[in-house]
Amino acid sequence: MILLAGSFDTKAAEFAHLRDVLVARGEQVLLVDVGTSGVPGLVADVTREAIARAGDVTLGDRDRADRAPVLAGMAEGLRRLALERADDLTGAVAVGGSGAVALAAPAFVALPLGMPKLLLTTMAEVAAQATSGSDVIVVPSPVDFAGLNGLTRLVLDRAAAMVSAAAAVPEPREGGRTVAVTMFGVTTTAATEAARVLASAGWEPVAFHANGAGGRTVERLVRDGRIAAVLDLTTTELADELLGGKATAGPDRLGAAARAGIPQVVSVGALDIANFGPPDTVPARLRSRTMSQHGPLDTLVRTNSEDGVRLGEILAEKLTAATGPTTVVLPEGGFSSLGAAGGAFADADADAALVQSLVTRLSENIRVVHAGVPLDTADFGRIAAQELLALLPPSEMDRHRHPHIA
Amino acid sequence: MILLAGSFDTKAAEFAHLRDVLVARGEQVLLVDVGTSGVPGLVADVTREAIARAGDVTLGDRDRADRAPVLAGMAEGLRRLALERADDLTGAVAVGGSGAVALAAPAFVALPLGMPKLLLTTMAEVAAQATSGSDVIVVPSPVDFAGLNGLTRLVLDRAAAMVSAAAAVPEPREGGRTVAVTMFGVTTTAATEAARVLASAGWEPVAFHANGAGGRTVERLVRDGRIAAVLDLTTTELADELLGGKATAGPDRLGAAARAGIPQVVSVGALDIANFGPPDTVPARLRSRTMSQHGPLDTLVRTNSEDGVRLGEILAEKLTAATGPTTVVLPEGGFSSLGAAGGAFADADADAALVQSLVTRLSENIRVVHAGVPLDTADFGRIAAQELLALLPPSEMDRHRHPHIA
Known part of the structure; x- marks a missing residue:
């Protein structure tokens, strides 16, 4: 069923046309009126009054001064x-236009990743900003929507064709074998090798950059049931969350896998680093820290021992909450290529503080593996991947190779 | 035929998959490799060397320092x-990612409006900026493209389904009856009435906001052959172009219709106004002008008599170049609701200077109609629309109503 949402006062003709085209394509349609003025020109399946009730506002008073809270x-x-x-x-x-974008963006961003969600608008840049970080598709219209004509019909017909065709594409059958691997520039060596090991065992590793958006996407995909397991090599976003850096994925990072109960192997990749913008964006309280300038727009701040203790606590709390099999793999000699011996961020004391804080707090049912090598090495990646494989059911490929495995 | 463009070194698997899905859907595909490093993993219909030749660069030297001009x-x-x-x-x-966006955006922006052009990218905001003002569709991918897996296959399959389905939607049969009507907030009364008159005569008026993007879209649609005639009531973008305002549509405004030879009726709507941002964005040389604050982000500057003379020259030059039937309709008593008698921008001398400059320079084959009423009135809109109808062939509707017309 395709959700059609908009103002059924000024855009009744457009939505009636969209509905007709979609129905002719064999789709079922859910017509939702979110208009707040004028008279609906189309009968909605979900009326504006029902939407207002769901949003805890009343449509009665339509004074200009009251408009913003009503729209929200x-x-x-x-x-x-x-x-x-x-x-x-x-x-x-x-x-x-921009009103429709403001009304629809929160809903479209909240709908599951992968579902085709088209924002057909004359205000494409506003729409791109309002849906930033999501997979909402912005379809810019070169013509205003103010009644049907040859041009608007073409734009509407093509949007209907696109959403219908995309919705008809089946979810991949081989789903359930996708493994998320979190990486960063400074953990690439380990992540690449880990992905290779997982792939050769018949799994489908997908790499996510742990830059905020990447971590949020992993959480989202896990929540949507699209990820079978997580090799969370690079939990650096927790350092940004702690220090106020720009690459945070929010406080719930690592929460989805814990709740979903899927197998996970977790490490401390790049927890030596928090990310800030140009040097003047580093908060005053952090200016005495070790820093590294990674281009004019990226200032990296080294976490210290105190942060390490706190990060260990946070990790331990998140992992203890996990309802699925969980293994922690810890490096020796640095959490990233920058923190390895001789690197600008090498600080064995800070690393040890984090490891100590984490290990002493972990519940006993969580396996802890000391890899004995620095994190950003192929060896570390291989060890971490093998630990994850130990938590996973044998793949078809393995069953084929080793028919004695049930 | 669907154009597939990207780097066939790192993205060979993705493009091979896209090609296979599209071919299975009955599409023909044109594979274009724009990669600049590594070895292509897919045979292109148009090779990177051919693209380099077309762009006057050589791929031979791939030093980092030379990369930007090669990519450009x-x-x-x-x-x-x-x-x-x-x-x-x-x-x-x-x-x-962002590299692919930089490579493809200029081509996609240049391709005809209406053609489905999908930029499938992990960098959606960069893509939205790079294609601003066009109808290029940005399809954000929540997963990186680094080999095929269940998630990337779903994203690719849905993109293929969308472009194929959209391409299959026929251009509207009633094409060729679309009339562009240019409007602005201060010319709405006239434009609305003009659109009503055109629609009741069986044409399909489409309104465009003359805010820069609107004028450029009209020019573009005319160039692409999607507009039958132009009722260019609101040529205000020329004032912004002259004074450096933000709502300019570039120096070629009014050029496409002139070259295409389609019927046009042109007027001087809102040529009393140039648009700037907050007050401090108004250039020093214009600060002594009459101004009107239209919200905190919009400062309107009144054009003066000197501007009027120059705008008259510019209009005359553009209209004299027209190869199709052209009528100029002129108001009496103001070019906009703001410039009407009693309005903040009322300035009969400046208006007269423009009209005088225009009329004396127009070539004799261009009809000039003095409407005798202010521009932003229903009467003016009706007169202008009727002048355009006089230049147009009778519509089907008219032929039906008046069967004695051939």
């Missing part, structure tokens, strides 16, 4: 409705 | 190739 409430109402109906939905389309 | 040359080569083959193309897809 309608956006929230649409978001709640969309999430409630998400299992029935195969795609979503919203149409309009 | 490859982007230009792809742009030229795409425009050369545009008539064979029904869609286009590019895949990759």
